[in-house]
Each structure stands twice: as C-alpha cells, then as structure tokens.
Amino acid sequence: MPxxxxxxxxxxxxxxxxxxxxxxxxxxxxxxxxxxxxxxxLVWRQAQQRRLGKSRQGWMAMLTEAGWTGLxxxxxxLAYLRPDLLAEYDGEHExxxxxxxxxxxxxxxxxxWWRCLRNDSHRWKTSVNNRHVAGTGCPRCGKKGVSRREQxxxxxxxxxxxxxxxxxxxxxHTAPExxxxxxxxxxxxxxxxxxxxxxxxYDGAYWHQDAARRDLAKTADLTASGHHVIRVxxxxxxxxxxxxxxxxxxxxxxEIAEAVHEAILRLTGLPHCEPCPEPDAPDATQLGxxxxxxxxxxxxxxxAGTRPVTVLLTQMVREVHRGDVAADLELAQHLVWGLxxxxxxxxxQQQAGGLRALASATKFLIN
Numbered sequence: 001m002p003x004x005x006x007x008x009x010x011x012x013x014x015x016x017x018x019x020x021x022x023x024x025x026x027x028x029x030x031x032x033x034x035x036x037x038x039x040x041x042l043v044w045r046q047a048q049q050r051r052l053g054k055s056r057q058g059w060m061a062m063l064t065e066a067g068w069t070g071l072x073x074x075x076x077x078l079a080y081l082r083p084d085l086l087a088e089y090d091g092e093h094e095x096x097x098x099x100x101x102x103x104x105x106x107x108x109x110x111x112x113w114w115r116c117l118r119n120d121s122h123r124w125k126t127s128v129n130n131r132h133v134a135g136t137g138c139p140r141c142g143k144k145g146v147s148r149r150e151q152x153x154x155x156x157x158x159x160x161x162x163x164x165x166x167x168x169x170x171x172x173h174t175a176p177e178x179x180x181x182x183x184x185x186x187x188x189x190x191x192x193x194x195x196x197x198x199x200x201x202y203d204g205a206y207w208h209q210d211a212a213r214r215d216l217a218k219t220a221d222l223t224a225s226g227h228h229v230i231r232v233x234x235x236x237x238x239x240x241x242x243x244x245x246x247x248x249x250x251x252x253x254x255e256i257a258e259a260v261h262e263a264i265l266r267l268t269g270l271p272h273c274e275p276c277p278e279p280d281a282p283d284a285t286q287l288g289x290x291x292x293x294x295x296x297x298x299x300x301x302x303x304a305g306t307r308p309v310t311v312l313l314t315q316m317v318r319e320v321h322r323g324d325v326a327a328d329l330e331l332a333q334h335l336v337w338g339l340x341x342x343x344x345x346x347x348x349q350q351q352a353g354g355l356r357a358l359a360s361a362t363k364f365l366i367n
Contacts, residue, residue, distance in 0.1 A: 012068050013337060019059050020332050023052060024325050031321040034162065036314050042087070042117040045324060047155040049084040050148075052328065057081055074335030076105050078128050083328055085131050090115040090123065102335070106132045114138075149253070150202045153232065154190055156257035157200070161264070166190045170199055173225035186222060196268045198228045200260060205234040205249065216240050228267045230260055243267070 027048050037044045060075060079086045079102045090096055093113040097104075100112055108128040116122035116138040130136045135148055154166045168191020190200040199222050201215070208215060219229045219241060231244045239246060245259050264270065333339065 008068070012063055016059055016063070016336060017333065019055070020329055023055055024329050027052075027325050028322060030159070031318055031325075034158075035321060036317045040118060041317060041320075043151070044155075045321065046084045046087055046117055047151060049087065049328070050152065051155075053082045053084055056332075072336055072338040073103060073105075074338065077103055077335060078106060078108075078132075080332060080335045081106055082132055085128070088114045088117060093123075100128070104128060149204065150189055152253035153202060153256050153260070156253045157190065157260055160257065160261045161192055163194070164190055164192050164200075168193075168199065170197070170222055170227055171225060173221045186218060188222070192264065192268075194268070196228060197226065198230065198264050198268060200264075201229070201231045203231055203233045203237055205237050208233075208237055212238075212240060228264075230263050230267075232256060232260065 030048070034044075035041070060071065060081075063071075074080055078089070078100070089100075090113040091098060093115075096112050100108065100110070104110075106128055111125045111127050113123060113125050114131070116124075118138065122138050124139050126136055137148060150166075154164070158164045158166075166189060168188045170186045170188055170191065172186055186199075188199040189202050192198040192200070201218075203211075203215060215231065219231065222229045229241070229243060231240060233239055233244050233246050235246060235248050243263060245256070245263060247256050247259075
C-alpha cells in the first residue's frame with residue numbers, strides 16, 4: 001500500500017483493508033468446504049460477492065458516520081459496492097464504456113449492456129441504478145421465477161444445511177387435473193432431501209398476491225407425498241399453514257434463513273448446526289491469498305472412490321475460487337486507495353475469462 005501523509009486516513013484505509021482480508025478468509029473457508037457445488041459455480045460465487053458488496057456498503061457507512069470523508073471515487077463505484085453486478089457487466093460490448101463499471105457511481109442512469117451468468121446468450125440493456133436500486137436482473141431468467149431474494153435466502157440457509165438444493169424436484173402425490181400422466185413433478189424453490197424431506201417455498205408479495213389457492217393446493221399435495229412444507233410469506237401476504245414463516249420486504253436473508261432453519265429442526269428433529277460465522281476481528285489470518293501454499297484442501301466430498309476427472313475438477317474449481325477471491329481483494333485496494341487500475345483490471349478480466357471457461361468445462365465433464 002502507498003504511504004499516506006495523513007495518519008488518520010491511513011488508519012482508516014488499513015482498517016478497511018483488514019475487514020476485506022477477514023471476509024476473504026471466510027469465503028475461502030466456504031470454498032474449501034462447499035466446492036464443487038451442485039450447479040453453477042458462477043451463481044454460487046455471485047452470492048458471495050453480493051455479501052461482499054453489502055459488507056462494503058456497511059463499512060463505508062461506518063467510516064462516514066465516524067466523520068471520515070476522504071473517500072476516493074472508486075469506493076462509490078459499481079465494482080466496489082456491487083461486485084456481484086460487476087460479474088455481469090458486459091465489458092466486451094462495443095457500446096459499453098470500459099470505465100463505467102470501475103469509476104461510475106451506483107446512481108448512474110445511463111443504460112449499459114449486461115451478460116447473464118446463468119446463460120451467456122442472454123444479454124440485456126438497463127442502467128446501473130436499475131440494477132442496484134430496483135434489483136432488476138436478467139429479464140429472460142427472471143421469467144422462470146428465480147428472484148435475487150430467493151437466491152440470498154438459499155445461500156444463507158445452505159451454510160446451515162449443506163445438503164439443501166435449489167431448485168428441487170418432488171413427485172406429485174396426485175396427478176394434476178386434466179393430465180393424462182399418472183404423476184408429474186413439482187418444482188420447489190428449495191429442497192432438503194432425506195427420510196423426512198423438506199420443501200421450502202419463497203412467496204414474494206407481488207407474485208403471490210392472487211395465488212393463495214394454488215399455493216395451498218401445492219402444499220397439500222407435497223404434504224400428502226411425505227414432505228414437510230415451509231412457506232416463507234412476504235407481508236402483506238397472509239399465512240396459509242401453521243408452518244409458514246412471515247417476513248418483511250427489507251428483512252435480512254440471514255434472519256429469514258435462521259427462522260427457516262429453526263422450523264426445519266423442529267419438524268425433522270435434525271441436530272442443530274451453527275452456520276459459518278461472519279468475521280468479527282480485523283486481524284484474522286489470511287489463507288495464503290497471494291502466494292504458493294502447501295496447505296492441503298479438505299478431503300473430497302465424494303470420498304475415496306471418486307473418479308480421477310472429478311478429483312481434478314474439484315482441485316481446479318477450488319484453485320479458481322482462490323484466484324477469484326484474490327482478484328476481488330486486489331481490485332478493492334486499487335479502488336479505495338486511488339491506485340492506477342490497469343494492472344488490477346487485467347487481473348479481473350483474466351479471472352472472469354477463466355471463470356467462464358471453467359463453467360463450460362464443468363458442465364461438459366459433469367454431463
């Protein structure tokens with residue numbers, strides 16, 4: 001880091017960097033424990049970056065409340081405060097400025113092009129402000145009913161219940177009316193498999209305001225097929241069953257996940273498991289972010305009988321994740337300290353290209 005003439009400014013920057021390092025360690029621990037994931041690595045990683053952005057917004061608010069105003073323009077940028085959206089900014093599109101994502105504020109109203117992480121062929125145009133304030137996402141994937149809110153709750157809940165999957169599939173107990181087939185499957189927002197499977201549904205107020213009859217019918221059929229059903233109902237939606245959990249639109253995903261977790265333990269009798277804690281000490285030890293490490297990763301989740309290709313893929317995914325976390329940390333230093341962005345930008349672009357290549361290779365090898 002560069003030397004600063006103002007000791008107060010340097011102290012603030014060093015504190016901020018320590019918070020970054022502590023959260024980076026948490027992310028690396030999650031990667032060692034959870035990777036490879038059942039699904040898209042890019043989407044899994046984006047959930048981590050969403051948490052990173054929220055933490056950064058909180059840290060900057062704390063510094064502002066303490067009276068420190070020496071914020072560099074980069075600390076108010078999309079790249080710093082919403083790294084999850086940075087991953088979707090289409091830097092290769094000819095109409096996009098190469099600097100908007102790194103220097104433009106979150107309030108920018110100029111429309112730019114975005115690229116979907118779930119499907120690389122999905123491109124759309126909207127402003128940074130719409131993405132940040134209104135929470136808009138890929139319009140084509142959005143039609144499938146996977147909301148950002150639902151993803152956040154799933155990510156928080158999966159830290160408590162690693163076996164949780166999203167979306168899940170459950171066989172119908174009764175064939176749908178008018179169907180010629182005896183059975184068809186339900187798609188559920190989240191599913192915890194097991195002897196007493198649990199289906200978790202997130203009911204947003206807007207999309208479920210006129211769907212009570214349908215939601216009740218789905219709950220009844222899932223219950224008849226042996227599932228415990230927990231519906232998270234956003235106010236002002238009324239509850240439908242005794243197992244329902246009520247939430248507000250601005251309630252944190254962590255609080256909702258904890259309520260769902262407690263309900264699952266009550267219904268299934270599973271042992272209580274504490275989630276991975278957020279960092280609370282700025283001097284947490286970093287897990288070898290920038291150098292070669294002799295540390296060995298935890299044993300492969302699939303056991304000793306895993307195919308060699310899968311073992312290699314696991315090592316690749318974890319190594320890419322380490323590089324991804326390191327790139328976020330390096331870019332943050334450049335943005336907050338006002339350093340030249342050329343080297344950091346090249347690192348991030350290379351990392352993004354590697355992630356997309358890895359995602360394609362993973363899909364090919366698994367299938």
